[in-house]
Amino acid sequence: MDAQNFQVVWFKRDLRLTDHEALLHACQSPIPTVFLYIHEPELFQSVHYSPRHERFIWESVQEISAAFGQKGLPFFAFEMAAETCFDFLASCGLTAVFSIEEVGLEVTYKRDRFLKSYFDKHQISWTEFPYSGIRRGLSNRKNFNVYWYDYMSNVIPVISWEAFLTPPADVIEKIGGLPRMGEKPIVPGIVQVGGSRKAWQYLSSFTQTRVSLYMQHISKPEQARSSCSRISPYLAWGT
Numbered sequence: 463m464d465a466q467n468f469q470v471v472w473f474k475r476d477l478r479l480t481d482h483e484a485l486l487h488a489c490q491s492p493i494p495t496v497f498l499y500i501h502e503p504e505l506f507q508s509v510h511y512s513p514r515h516e517r518f519i520w521e522s523v524q525e526i527s528a529a530f531g532q533k534g535l536p537f538f539a540f541e542m543a544a545e546t547c548f549d550f551l552a553s554c555g556l557t558a559v560f561s562i563e564e565v566g567l568e569v570t571y572k573r574d575r576f577l578k579s580y581f582d583k584h585q586i587s588w589t590e591f592p593y594s595g596i597r598r599g600l601s602n603r604k605n606f607n608v609y610w611y612d613y614m615s616n617v618i619p620v621i622s623w624e625a626f627l628t629p630p631a632d633v634i635e636k637i638g639g640l641p642r643m644g645e646k647p648i649v650p651g652i653v654q655v656g657g658s659r660k661a662w663q664y665l666s667s668f669t670q671t672r673v674s675l676y677m678q679h680i681s682k683p684e685q686a687r688s689s690c691s692r693i694s695p696y697l698a699w700g701t
Contacts, residue, residue: 521656
């Protein structure tokens, strides 16, 4: 193994540090690891995204960035096209990428299909893991129930953070020169704050108290705001 080679765990809609197959498999590799989120401006020109999404994501990224800092592991959040980012990382010694499959939008699926060809061309291995048991790109759903129940019965893995190796300082410094993700503006009005900490707070308050009026308030817009779970954005962004 070349001393400069490294692998990347690429965070997308899985902004958390627990129950994360990409992290689990990356920590079992002897190759040094860089942890990465790429905020892609082109994607956020899509009608599917808004400033609320960007702020929520930024808050979630800040939380995991702080967690990686406490662990002494290199995490970067860049703001650029994914292809441009990986092109630069390849020039620095990138040999493998681990990520959770992103599902839901054609624009991100198109990007992933392009990157699959890019990685193959540059002999960079890309290992993807299913998002919540979803199997992307299937031509039919035969035996899906069997697969899904098997997937959901898996034990949540424990990640050995001490097993991760860090690339040499000169490689980290070189990578760190890429454009960083800037803070996204606070959106006026009532919005939910991103991050796993808030996700667990909402889930806890719902299961312990707010759920008691769920059935009575589900069809009432004003009351539903407090009696519903409020965890949809956290599920959508995998926090």
